[in-house]
Amino acid sequence: MxxxxxxxxxxxxxxxxxxxxxxxxxxxxxxxxxxxxxxxxxxxxxxxxxxxxxxxxxxxxxxxxILPSTTGDPRVRRAIERRDGMVVAPLTLESSPVQTYKVTFPPVPEAPSPRIHDGYEWLYVLSGRLRLALDDHEHIIARGESVEFDTRVPHSLSATEDGPAEVLSIFSAAGERMHTHGTS
Missing domain, CATH: 1.10.260.40 (lambda repressor-like DNA-binding domains)
Structure with missing residues (x-):
C-alpha cells in the first residue's frame, strides 16, 4: 500500500x-x-x-x-514588500485560508486618514507602540497587547512618533487585499 x-x-x-x-x-x-x-x-x-x-x-x-495531503515544502518563501515606509513580511503561504504578516510601521507624528473595507483584522504588537485610530477614538497598543476589530469601522494603523512598531497581523481575505496590496 x-x-x-x-x-x-x-x-x-x-x-x-x-x-x-x-x-x-x-x-x-x-x-x-x-x-x-x-x-x-x-x-x-x-x-x-x-x-x-x-x-x-x-x-x-x-x-x-482523512485523505493524505500532498505536502510540499512548508516554508514560506514570499517576497517582503516595502510600501510607504512599511515593511510587510508574509508569514503564510499564498494558498493559506487566512493570511498572516509581520508588519513594521515607521514612526509618524499623527495617524493617517481612516479607511473602511470589508473584513476583520487581528493584531499583536511584538515591539514598539501601535496607534489604532478606530471610529474616532485613538488607542495606543503596547508590546504584548492584541486587538481585534471589524474593518468596516473607520480605522487607521501607524506607529507612534517615538519609534517603529512591529506587529503580527492576521487578516480575513478582504482585509489582506486592502492592507498588503493597497487597493480600495
Missing part, C-alpha cells in the same frame, strides 16, 4: 476516539460491521468511497480530513 494511504486508518481511528465512540458504535452509525471498521482502521482493508462516505458523515468530518 502507498505509504501516504496508510494515514487513512489512523485518522479514522483518531476521529472515532475523539468522539468517544467504540468500534461498535461508530460502525453501527455508519451502517457497517465493526470488523470492517476495525480492518479499515488497521489498514487491513482498502478504503473505498462506498465505505468512507457513510463513515465520515457519521463522524461529522470531511473526506479531506
Amino acid at each position: 502507498d505509504a501516504s494511504l496508510e494515514q487513512i486508518g489512523p485518522r479514522l481511528r483518531a476521529a472515532r476516539r475523539g468522539r468517544g465512540w467504540t468500534l461498535e458504535e461508530a460502525a453501527a452509525r455508519a451502517g457497517m460491521s465493526s470488523s470492517t471498521l476495525s480492518r479499515l482502521e488497521s489498514g487491513k482493508r482498502q478504503a473505498s468511497l462506498e465505505l468512507l462516505l457513510p463513515l465520515t458523515r457519521a463522524l461529522g468530518i470531511r473526506i479531506d480530513d
Whole structure:
C-alpha cells in the first residue's frame, strides 16, 4: 500500500476516539460491521468511497480530513514588500485560508486618514507602540497587547512618533487585499 494511504486508518481511528465512540458504535452509525471498521482502521482493508462516505458523515468530518495531503515544502518563501515606509513580511503561504504578516510601521507624528473595507483584522504588537485610530477614538497598543476589530469601522494603523512598531497581523481575505496590496 502507498505509504501516504496508510494515514487513512489512523485518522479514522483518531476521529472515532475523539468522539468517544467504540468500534461498535461508530460502525453501527455508519451502517457497517465493526470488523470492517476495525480492518479499515488497521489498514487491513482498502478504503473505498462506498465505505468512507457513510463513515465520515457519521463522524461529522470531511473526506479531506482523512485523505493524505500532498505536502510540499512548508516554508514560506514570499517576497517582503516595502510600501510607504512599511515593511510587510508574509508569514503564510499564498494558498493559506487566512493570511498572516509581520508588519513594521515607521514612526509618524499623527495617524493617517481612516479607511473602511470589508473584513476583520487581528493584531499583536511584538515591539514598539501601535496607534489604532478606530471610529474616532485613538488607542495606543503596547508590546504584548492584541486587538481585534471589524474593518468596516473607520480605522487607521501607524506607529507612534517615538519609534517603529512591529506587529503580527492576521487578516480575513478582504482585509489582506486592502492592507498588503493597497487597493480600495
